[in-house]
Amino acid sequence: MALISMRQLLDHAAEFGYGVPAFNVNNLEQMRAIMEAADKTDSPVIVQASAGARKYAGAPFLRHLILAAVEEFPHIPVVMHQDHGTSPAICQRSIQLGFSSVMMDGSLGTDGKTPMDYDYNAGVTREVVKMAHACGVSVEGEIGCLGSLETGMAGEEDGVGAEGVLDHSQLLTDPEEAAQFVKDTGVDALAIAIGTSHGAYKFTRPPTGDILAIGQIKEIHKRIPNCHLVMHGSSSVPQEWLKVINEFGGDIGETYGVPVEEIVEAIKFGVRKVNIDTDLRLASTGAIRRFMAANPAEFDPRKYLKETVGAMRDICIDRYEAFGTAGNASKIKPMSLEVMFTKYDKGELDQEVK
Numbered sequence: 215m216a217l218i219s220m221r222q223l224l225d226h227a228a229e230f231g232y233g234v235p236a237f238n239v240n241n242l243e244q245m246r247a248i249m250e251a252a253d254k255t256d257s258p259v260i261v262q263a264s265a266g267a268r269k270y271a272g273a274p275f276l277r278h279l280i281l282a283a284v285e286e287f288p289h290i291p292v293v294m295h296q297d298h299g300t301s302p303a304i305c306q307r308s309i310q311l312g313f314s315s316v317m318m319d320g321s322l323g324t325d326g327k328t329p330m331d332y333d334y335n336a337g338v339t340r341e342v343v344k345m346a347h348a349c350g351v352s353v354e355g356e357i358g359c360l361g362s363l364e365t366g367m368a369g370e371e372d373g374v375g376a377e378g379v380l381d382h383s384q385l386l387t388d389p390e391e392a393a394q395f396v397k398d399t400g401v402d403a404l405a406i407a408i409g410t411s412h413g414a415y416k417f418t419r420p421p422t423g424d425i426l427a428i429g430q431i432k433e434i435h436k437r438i439p440n441c442h443l444v445m446h447g448s449s450s451v452p453q454e455w456l457k458v459i460n461e462f463g464g465d466i467g468e469t470y471g472v473p474v475e476e477i478v479e480a481i482k483f484g485v486r487k488v489n490i491d492t493d494l495r496l497a498s499t500g501a502i503r504r505f506m507a508a509n510p511a512e513f514d515p516r517k518y519l520k521e522t523v524g525a526m527r528d529i530c531i532d533r534y535e536a537f538g539t540a541g542n543a544s545k546i547k548p549m550s551l552e553v554m555f556t557k558y559d560k561g562e563l564d565q566e567v568k
């Protein structure tokens with residue numbers, strides 16, 4: 215069984231200079247697509263369950279889906295990560311369920327919408343770090359709010375994320391504050407705001423430096439060289455899938471995501487975890503629309519859902535290869551959470567802040 219902590223995986227990724235896509239999982243088809251792609255490319259996996267996924271499928275179902283993946287693919291190290299926890303209690307329940315990594319997003323309040331101040335964020339995150347590390351479980355924190363540098367609009371999506379217009383200082387993570395946050399909390403990974411947002415509508419034009427601040431990552435990385443940086447909202451919004459969706463009855467307006475080559479650049483400067491959800495949603499929607507248009511008499515869900523697995527698997531393979539994740543699963547020797555606890559306890563995993 216190769217359920218591992220996110221800290222172990224991202225430490226390996228940092229040592230060998232690659233990034234790991236963290237795919238959101240809500241159902242069997244996504245899980246299968248991710249694992250088949252990982253198997254094909256020998257890639258370690260991060261799968262994450264969002265608040266929306268937990269509401270849709272239920273945390274126990276998601277947990278067993280992930281455990282089933284670990285059982286069927288014992289040679290692939292898998293991190294079971296809880297995405298956007300809005301309180302220490304939520305993180306605690308995930309740890310109890312067996313998640314090997316949790317995100318405490320204290321940049322927002324318990325409603326998942328209201329931007330909170332530094333002291334609140336550092337306080338709740340520190341509480342989760344203490345609890346999680348005692349169980350060998352990793353913690354991702356967040357500083358800054360996701361949202362568009364083009365419009366100033368915060369990145370609200372499916373009930374999680376700030377709402378309304380924010381100023382630039384809230385939408386861009388300040389390197390100084392990030393360093394202080396890591397010092398105050400001891401998080402293993404830090405989600406940063408650089409102009410990305412959740413969902414399909416990220417940019418109205420292919421992004422340039424003024425609306426996607428990749429340069430900011432270099433400054434943050436200089437201050438916290440061992441803390442693994444996380445890019446949320448990092449779907450690339452494949453134009454070919456938008457075309458398929460619209461060709462077969464969909465109606466999605468012109469929109470652009472984060473180019474894969476920008477993510478590859480960010481990986482050179484400390485980004486280790488890259489959150490991707492929308493790309494798999496677009497691919498599966500396009501695959502279903504295309505299949506149903508060609509097979510209007512079909513009513514067996516296995517037929518059209520199989521199409522979605524293939525479409526999502528190709529995207530996962532592409533990202534594993536582009537981010538350098540491919541070829542690394544077999545190089546990782548899984549460590550138990552008990553061993554991770556001992557390492558935290560001895561101070562071997564303390565963060566360096568410059």
Ligand SMILES: O=C(COP(=O)(O)O)[C@@H](O)[C@H](O)[C@H](O)COP(=O)(O)O
Binds near residue numbers: 264450489490
């Ligand atoms: O960054 C993320 C995805 O980015 P993306 O939209 O794919 O660019 C995830 O962390 C989000 O938390 C996730 O997509 C939200 O999912 P739901 O709450 O809608 O399930």
